[in-house]
Amino acid sequence: MKNILNYAFVLISMMTIASCDRYEDLKVSQPDFDVYTLSDTYNVGDTIRFILEGKADVITFYSGEVGDLQLSFASQVRFGSQENQLRVMASSDFKGNYTEAGINTATWHDITDRFLLGINTTLRPSGTASITDLVIEGHPLYIAFRYVGEASATATQRNWWVNHFKVDVALPGSVSNVALHTSVDWKFVNFAGNATGAGWGWSADGPGGRLLFDPAGSTTYAEGWAIADPIDTDALQPGGVPIKAVIDRQQKEYHYVFNQSGTYNTRFEAVNVTALEEKKATRTISITIEP
Structure with missing residues (x-):
């Protein structure tokens, strides 16, 4: 009887450890992500290089344009x-x-x-x-x-x-x-x-x-x-443009062109996600577009 109880205890302990391991696998870390440009002022029609650093599972870009x-x-x-x-x-x-x-x-x-x-x-x-x-x-x-x-x-x-x-x-x-x-x-x-x-x-x-x-x-x-x-x-607020999915390789740059002058608060949302949770990092860059 004692051996059976010991076996049951070991089995339960192993299941608990395995469950904890699976939970640890599903835990999410904060995205290690940043973005910058070489300038904050461009002309209409210029191709803007957003340089992406770090890693994230999913990245979405919002241009800041208003319809x-x-x-x-x-x-x-x-x-x-x-x-x-x-x-x-x-x-x-x-x-x-x-x-x-x-x-x-x-x-x-x-x-x-x-x-x-x-x-x-x-x-x-x-x-x-x-x-x-x-x-x-x-x-x-x-x-x-x-x-x-x-x-x-x-x-x-x-x-x-x-x-x-x-x-x-x-x-x-x-x-x-x-x-x-x-x-x-x-x-x-x-x-x-x-x-x-x-x-x-x-x-x-x-x-x-x-x-x-x-x-x-x-x-x-x-x-x-x-x-x-x-x-x-x-x-009036356009939806975000998905620029990276979970299965995609990490990008080093994202390019965008503004066709109208103005000041735009561009935004990148980086998300790490599992079945249990997600964590998000947001980076905003103000871009001035001149005629």
Whole structure:
């Protein structure tokens, strides 16, 4: 019996040691990694040599470039005679409360003058305009079409159609779409004081369908908002470029070219990883690109 107990003790001890050895094998050390350049100032189009030192399992590069948020659409107008009824609005503090009160408590910026609006029954492209200046970090951006019809028995209210709504992020060498007219879940807020039937809706006619404000022959004040899905402004930050995977050999250099002037806070993230844990080291270099 004593021999059996001794054997069991030895076996358990061996299993414990083996388990500890396996755990030690899965422990991660902090990446021994650094990066530098030969200068902190370059010209547009120069090839920048980032010199990499040390070792890491995975290395990812972030250029520090920020995308340009761009909006475009098309519109047309019919009937009536009132002017300046359609406005393009933007907000970074709207809370998604799709009511008159929710709209009125938010801060909205009128950006209509950045676009061309329809002048007759021909669908008129708005042109593409940057809306990056409206972005507040950490806040989604809401874009809306606001219709205001004034009370009048002589200057009649007009019907407006909006189509081809599109929001893109333009980065050097690439453009990616973040909102498209046909996939947006439009929210309509037609004010309670509107005449019966006056307000925004979705019209199935036209290419892919379109937004329509129908004043329903109103001679009293009418207001309505068509609000697009919030734009995730994190889309302005491009994803990192993987420059080394676990199975890759360690690189000595990484090359990159900036095509626009400015100051960029480039970042390298070096990670050592196992099935149990990971440890990360981040190195940042500020690069000034001159014209």
